[in-house]
Amino acid sequence: MGFPQHRPRRLRQNPAVRALVAQNELSARQLILPAFVREGLAEPNEITSMPGVYQHTMDSLKAAAAQAVTLGLGGIMLFGIPAERDENGSAGIDPQGILNRGIAAVRAEVGDDLVVMSDVCLDEFTSHGHCGVLDADGAVDNDATLAIYGQMAVAQAQAGAHMLGPSGMMDGQVGVIREALDAEGHLDTAILAYSAKYASAFYGPFREAVDSQLKGDRRTYQMDAANRREAILEAELDIAEGADMIMVKPAMSYLDIVRDVAEISPVPVSAYQISGEYSMIEAASANGWIDRRASVLESLLSIKRAGAEQILTYYAAEVAGWLKEGK
Numbered sequence: 001m002g003f004p005q006h007r008p009r010r011l012r013q014n015p016a017v018r019a020l021v022a023q024n025e026l027s028a029r030q031l032i033l034p035a036f037v038r039e040g041l042a043e044p045n046e047i048t049s050m051p052g053v054y055q056h057t058m059d060s061l062k063a064a065a066a067q068a069v070t071l072g073l074g075g076i077m078l079f080g081i082p083a084e085r086d087e088n089g090s091a092g093i094d095p096q097g098i099l100n101r102g103i104a105a106v107r108a109e110v111g112d113d114l115v116v117m118s119d120v121c122l123d124e125f126t127s128h129g130h131c132g133v134l135d136a137d138g139a140v141d142n143d144a145t146l147a148i149y150g151q152m153a154v155a156q157a158q159a160g161a162h163m164l165g166p167s168g169m170m171d172g173q174v175g176v177i178r179e180a181l182d183a184e185g186h187l188d189t190a191i192l193a194y195s196a197k198y199a200s201a202f203y204g205p206f207r208e209a210v211d212s213q214l215k216g217d218r219r220t221y222q223m224d225a226a227n228r229r230e231a232i233l234e235a236e237l238d239i240a241e242g243a244d245m246i247m248v249k250p251a252m253s254y255l256d257i258v259r260d261v262a263e264i265s266p267v268p269v270s271a272y273q274i275s276g277e278y279s280m281i282e283a284a285s286a287n288g289w290i291d292r293r294a295s296v297l298e299s300l301l302s303i304k305r306a307g308a309e310q311i312l313t314y315y316a317a318e319v320a321g322w323l324k325e326g327k
Contacts, residue, residue, distance in 0.1 A: 024305045026297070028072040028320035032117065032270070032312040036209050037061045037102040038081040049205035050275055051282050053314050055081060061102055062109040064317070065116075071320035075115035077165060077312055078102050082125055085213060088133050089125030093151045099124075100159040107160030117192060118156045120149055120166040120177065129213035131168035131221065140221055142170050149173055150180030157186040165247070167194040169221045175241035192270060193243035196231035196257055198223045200250050202276025209275065231257045232264060239267055248308070250274040252299060255306040262307025271308035273299065278314045293322070 011021050038045065038055040045055040056064060061078075068076050080099025082091035091097040099118060107116050122145065123131045132145030145168065153164050164181075166173045174193050181189050199222035206212075223230060235246050244267060248258045251271035262269045281299065285292035296315050303311050313319070 024301060026300055026304060026319065026323065028316075028323050029074045030304070030310050031073050031300075031316040031320060032075040032077055032115075032310055033064070033068055033073055033316035034077045034079065034272075034312055034314060035061060035064055036079045036081060037098060039083040039098040047205065047209045049208050049279055050314065051286070052318075053209065053278070055209065058102065058105050062105055065106045065110050065114060067317060068320075069110050069113045071317055071324060073114065073316055073320055074310060075117050075163070076106065077117040077119065078106065078161075079119050079209075080124055085125055085127040087127055089122035089148065092122055092125040093148065093155055095155055095158065097125075097155075100155050103156055103159035103161050107162075112162075115162050116160060117163045117165055118159075118161040120152050120156065120164050120173075121168040122148065122152075123168070123212060127213055129207075129215065131218060132170055140170075142172075142221075145170050146172055146176040150176050153177040153189075154180050154184050154186065157181055157184070157189040161189065163190040163192050163244075165192045165194060167197060167249075169194065169197050169218075169223070172241070174238045174243045178242035190244040191242065192245040192247060193238040194249055194272075195235040195238040195243065195246040196223060196248045196254070196261060198225050198250065198254060198257075200225065200253070200274070200276070202250055202253065202274055202280075205275035205279045225253075228257065228260065231261055235261045235265060239265065243267060245270060245310070247272060247312075250277060251303045251308065251311070252277045255302060258303065258306040258308050262309075268309045269307060270310040270312060271303050271306070272312040273303060273314070275314070297322075 036055045041057045044060045047053050065076055082098050103118050121131050130140050132140040135141040166177055199219045238246055247270040248261055249272040251273045258271050281295050284290045
């Protein structure tokens, strides 16, 4: 006697059945909102290439953080845009610099109700737009940059950041930051390491968002899109140096890397749906070529399915609203 024919479609017949057997789902607590605060703004400034995303004033940044708490988001990642830059990115170290003031303002607004994260990198603060200081030949000086990262990390921890995101892809950055934090008594300040950050073509809108001064590219220190195994090495090095969480960036074009890293990591793995990935969805939906909400949710679910436990996305607040409404 043969077995009855198996029909996978039985488990797809209506929304209730599909929800019952779904292997992955999105939740607001797993979403992290990237947010930009710009020095000297009188009102929020919409970023042309990222419709719906703004450079914030201090007041609108605090409002966005308060909304994130109400929506149940997991965290907010802060980036600062200074009025003045120099070759060494001094505004990133200054306790009264725009990013450190933003951290303090957000932390005062939300306390421990939201994980306040901050970007440890020089690219927003340098006059040349690179993630580190340059040597006499114009190349990024890894070790000189590390010393500054240590100072930045301490300044951000003192401002109130719960978690720091070193994103410059300097060799040894996690170890230096961990050592600097511990030496100043910030033992509980966590590190979310940008472990596998690729030199991607999809960062363009972000560079508008932070008014980047970059000429050229960052291919000598960010990862080559052709390489896969290297991401595992970078992740393992960061974990060994003390990273509490690690990240893959970009997300959508690197889902294989998200999966690879998730399979070997003993610490939580995040992925960043970056500016260009956001802008592609916005452009296509604005032209009526795709269903916006369905595409946003599918894109985020694909990142979760690949193995990311947290997702940094400019859609965080909007999606959390959808989830809250049960849409």
